[in-house]
Amino acid sequence: MVGLIDAISAYLLLPLLLHPLSSPLSLSLSSLPSILPLQFAPQASAHPYITNMLSASILVSIIAIALQFFYALLRLKMTDMQKLRRMMKEVNDWRREYMDAIRKQDKDRIEKLRDKQEYINRLNMEVMQMNFRPMMVFMIPMLIIWWAILPQVFGHTVAISPISLNIVGDLLPITCTKGMIVKDVNSITEEISKHAEAIQNPVIRDQVTSLAKEARELVDAGQYVTARDRILTAYSILNANLENKVQERVPSCIAENEVLLWAWYAIASIAFSGIVMKITRTEMSIN
Incomplete structure (x- = not known):
């Protein structure tokens, strides 16, 4: 659940990274790639290669985990993780101290901390750039797989749930209705x-x-x-009976509570993102 919150926060609240009160810890981009497919669902094939739901759900999960490892390796190669953690800790410490000073109405501390605001803004910007470099490289293979491969191999749905998972209703459907x-x-x-x-x-x-x-x-x-x-x-x-063939379309679902392809991919990515980050030592949590 934390990974999902981090990903949505990073996607929707990215401009806040430039604000001095924004915490890179709460707006970590580490799980952003797993949430991006939610906004870019592909048009699945009417005649997918894999129609068995058990096989489809396992294969999609493996692909999602493999891409998580690939992204983590990119971060290790392209990002100085120790430097990133140090900067994030410094910004987070400043933000915590600044909020504490505001709560206590300590004007001297507030004024002193505000003198450091420009420096904190620069750190925020650098943190954002360090996170975005590997993500932008990662987007190329991810989009190729997501748009060219997955739609042809799998159908619109790859699993079935015993209950509806549409927590926010039609705003973000996860299971079919x-x-x-x-x-x-x-x-x-x-x-x-x-x-x-x-x-x-x-x-x-x-x-x-x-x-x-x-x-x-x-x-x-x-x-x-x-x-x-x-x-x-x-x-x-x-x-x-037509010279110009019509592209076949089929309903996204053939049963209620089937889990949509992009939703299962995102769930698998988010579920294993913490494990992958611990294995590759790319987690962003700071004690």
């Missing part, structure tokens, strides 16, 4: 029906339109797998 499935099917079938208008043969056009309509009815009845099959059949007929 009926509303998500219905929305996907309605969007896809509308697209299919529009493309069907280009088919010259009225019988085939009606067949495609009928399949799209049937998919909507099936998903309303909770028959998500059958609805997905109807959509794929409609695409097959559609592409067999």
Whole structure:
């Protein structure tokens, strides 16, 4: 949970690193790479290579952990960790002392600490730069894997949860809901029906339109797998009768509480980030 808070804080509150009261400890960028995919979810393949959920969840976890180790090694190669920790400790000590002086209304201490504010700001900037250098190098292979490999190998979902994990609801969906499935099917079938208008043969056009309509009815009845099959059949007929092939799309989920690909990747990354940082001695906690 701490890794998740650190990552979200770093992503959303990065400008505060420049503020003298910001603590690099609370805004550590060490787990930021694991949260980035949450904002850049790929379009998964309609025909993934791996469809078994157990195999998919294990493989995605291994990939996430491997990338965590790769990022940690980059930090070791590109960052002076001892220097980084010293600077972070100095800034954190100053911030703690400054907040204590404000609470006690000690004007002399406040004035004395403010004289050091410009120096602390420079340290904050240097800490941010030292964290960003390895992260920017890491982003290149991570995005290649995330956009070019994972979507083709896995589907939209790679695991299933016994309960809903959507703590903040639709704002950041982690597991599938009926509303998500219905929305996907309605969007896809509308697209299919529009493309069907280009088919010259009225019988085939009606067949495609009928399949799209049937998919909507099936998903309303909770028959998500059958609805997905109807959509794929409609695409097959559609592409067999059009010169310009239409890219196939399928609903993100075929069952409620399935865990989305990017969410499982992020969960695995965050869950193991602390272990990886301890093994590689790249943790940012300061006693």
